[in-house]
Amino acid sequence: MADSEKTCLFLPPSPPCLEIFQLSRVLDLPPENLIKSISAVPISRKEEIADFQLSVNSLLENNDHSRPDIHVQATRLAEKLKCDTVVSEISTGQGTINFKINRELLTKTVLNQVIEDGSKYGLKSELFSGLPQKKIVVEFSSPNIAKKFHVGHLRSTIIGNFIANLKEALGHQVTRINYLGDWGMQFGLLGTGFQLFGYEEKLQSNPLQHLFEVYVQVNKEAADDKSVAKSAHEFFQRLELGDVQALGLWQKFRDLSVEEYIRIYKRLGVHFDEYSGESFYREKSQEVLKMLDSKGLLQKTVKGSAVVDLSGNGNPSAICTVMRSDGTSLYATRDLAAAIDRMDKYNFDTMIYVTDKGQQRHFQQVFQILQIMGYDWAKRCQHVPFGVVQGMKTRRGDVTFLEDVLHEIQLRMLQNMASVKTTKELKNPQETAEKVGLAALIIQDFRGLLLSDYQFSWDRVFQSRGDTGVFLQYTHARLHSLEDTFGYGFLDGFNTACLREPQSVSILQHLLRFDEVLYRSSQDLQPRHIVSYLLTLSHLAAAAHKTLQIKGSSPEVAGARLYLFRAVRSVLANGMKLLGITPMPCTPKRTSTY
Numbered sequence: 001m002a003d004s005e006k007t008c009l010f011l012p013p014s015p016p017c018l019e020i021f022q023l024s025r026v027l028d029l030p031p032e033n034l035i036k037s038i039s040a041v042p043i044s045r046k047e048e049i050a051d052f053q054l055s056v057n058s059l060l061e062n063n064d065h066s067r068p069d070i071h072v073q074a075t076r077l078a079e080k081l082k083c084d085t086v087v088s089e090i091s092t093g094q095g096t097i098n099f100k101i102n103r104e105l106l107t108k109t110v111l112n113q114v115i116e117d118g119s120k121y122g123l124k125s126e127l128f129s130g131l132p133q134k135k136i137v138v139e140f141s142s143p144n145i146a147k148k149f150h151v152g153h154l155r156s157t158i159i160g161n162f163i164a165n166l167k168e169a170l171g172h173q174v175t176r177i178n179y180l181g182d183w184g185m186q187f188g189l190l191g192t193g194f195q196l197f198g199y200e201e202k203l204q205s206n207p208l209q210h211l212f213e214v215y216v217q218v219n220k221e222a223a224d225d226k227s228v229a230k231s232a233h234e235f236f237q238r239l240e241l242g243d244v245q246a247l248g249l250w251q252k253f254r255d256l257s258v259e260e261y262i263r264i265y266k267r268l269g270v271h272f273d274e275y276s277g278e279s280f281y282r283e284k285s286q287e288v289l290k291m292l293d294s295k296g297l298l299q300k301t302v303k304g305s306a307v308v309d310l311s312g313n314g315n316p317s318a319i320c321t322v323m324r325s326d327g328t329s330l331y332a333t334r335d336l337a338a339a340i341d342r343m344d345k346y347n348f349d350t351m352i353y354v355t356d357k358g359q360q361r362h363f364q365q366v367f368q369i370l371q372i373m374g375y376d377w378a379k380r381c382q383h384v385p386f387g388v389v390q391g392m393k394t395r396r397g398d399v400t401f402l403e404d405v406l407h408e409i410q411l412r413m414l415q416n417m418a419s420v421k422t423t424k425e426l427k428n429p430q431e432t433a434e435k436v437g438l439a440a441l442i443i444q445d446f447r448g449l450l451l452s453d454y455q456f457s458w459d460r461v462f463q464s465r466g467d468t469g470v471f472l473q474y475t476h477a478r479l480h481s482l483e484d485t486f487g488y489g490f491l492d493g494f495n496t497a498c499l500r501e502p503q504s505v506s507i508l509q510h511l512l513r514f515d516e517v518l519y520r521s522s523q524d525l526q527p528r529h530i531v532s533y534l535l536t537l538s539h540l541a542a543a544a545h546k547t548l549q550i551k552g553s554s555p556e557v558a559g560a561r562l563y564l565f566r567a568v569r570s571v572l573a574n575g576m577k578l579l580g581i582t583p584m585p586c587t588p589k590r591t592s593t594y
Ligand code: ARG
Pocket: 139, 142, 143, 144, 179, 180, 181, 335, 353, 355
């Protein structure tokens, strides 16, 4: 092949990142496959071979067609590629294509890019170019008023927040919706229960707790005393019929609960654009039932309820109940009404629902019904399911309120902090404990596949050694204090020749690849790619921190190193924020691995 026919990998003026996108065009392979197959060559071997390696074996893993000798394949692919200002050498090894990078250019451009792009670093990559801006609705958290806020709600909150953050960072227009369980028989019970054992002051001062207590008590009472059950039923009837007095009480329960939720979500760093809820769709559900009927999709059962037959979708016994025998709507009916309403309101390109996998069938049915009603946009609806977590207990017992979890986190972290001698007095130990502890919880949850179930353990969340959120926070704080100690005076520029140690090169290689993990997470909505990237970055920073001294180095060397560390902190902070973690400037000292 003549040189001119080969394709240049890194076309100017793109930054010299390992342009997966270009590589994907030249090799005619999807970026996803390439990202998985490229790795940085470990420092000790780097001098001899290369900086990056593309494993042809793993690249072609899923290819069925018989392939000749892997080395021939590697050579054939490598022939399509040409060196340029960034790639200074391309060679082949046993089933690999090896790239050597122009180190000077790598250093200069990566660091400048990180500092210049700030929170946008990695997001301007060609991997995302041409990505159309979409309208995305993310519905998450969605607890039920007066009922337990369980671990499933907690997971929905942090996962949904991550997805919304990521989509927003990618430039999409995101609407965050909290769809509260704010309707149903529980409000009949609450209405009656509040009249029997409710206290206005308690409701005002601690609504979530008080409503839950009333709910538990009235449930017990109703089980033994038929008249209580009857009056609860009547109260709910009044609500359904729009009785002003009953609705007034319901509204008060809802408003006070939402107010408290907003306050607690704020501690988590989570916000919503809309507090919607099942109650909004009481009337619209009736319209949905009429529509279903007019389209001939509603089938009455002998008991008087109504169902939609979904057996056409491959499952002969599939039906979805959409109306009770008394004419009232069900969970699924309200979800149909809510989806239609949101389409009207937001004209979304994608709507994502985040709940545990127990609701997979429910959403499948809702989307199928929308489809057979003729709403082709049903295809734009997506359910992101996650696995079940068992055994999350606090000192007070099972998790009942979100605040219990925050309280437990704070308590455990403060205890950890007390057991370690800190050199610095923390300004606000409570807040620091909460933020560091939350990071620990989030990282622990995000490390695996979202769909996996796991057994919860506080010890694992807070283990003092290893790959935890505490480690990320600690690394961030250490880097922050470097800047604090040495100031920004050095940071006007840097000499690339001062960053040639293997520790610097490894960090630069890693920083270069931030766009790839963002890309992977944007494809499968799994946070684990970002998590493992940040943990590796923190390990690299720890190694560099040991060897690349600032104190005692010449101003030129110190300046360049500070520049490098500042870049690491910036990318670390960006990644943490995407995951929903607030990077702290100061943390307790860690009984650490280094
Ligand atoms: N409130 C529901 C629950 O706790 C979750 C709501 C999920 N969203 C929805 N659109 N159905 O199980």
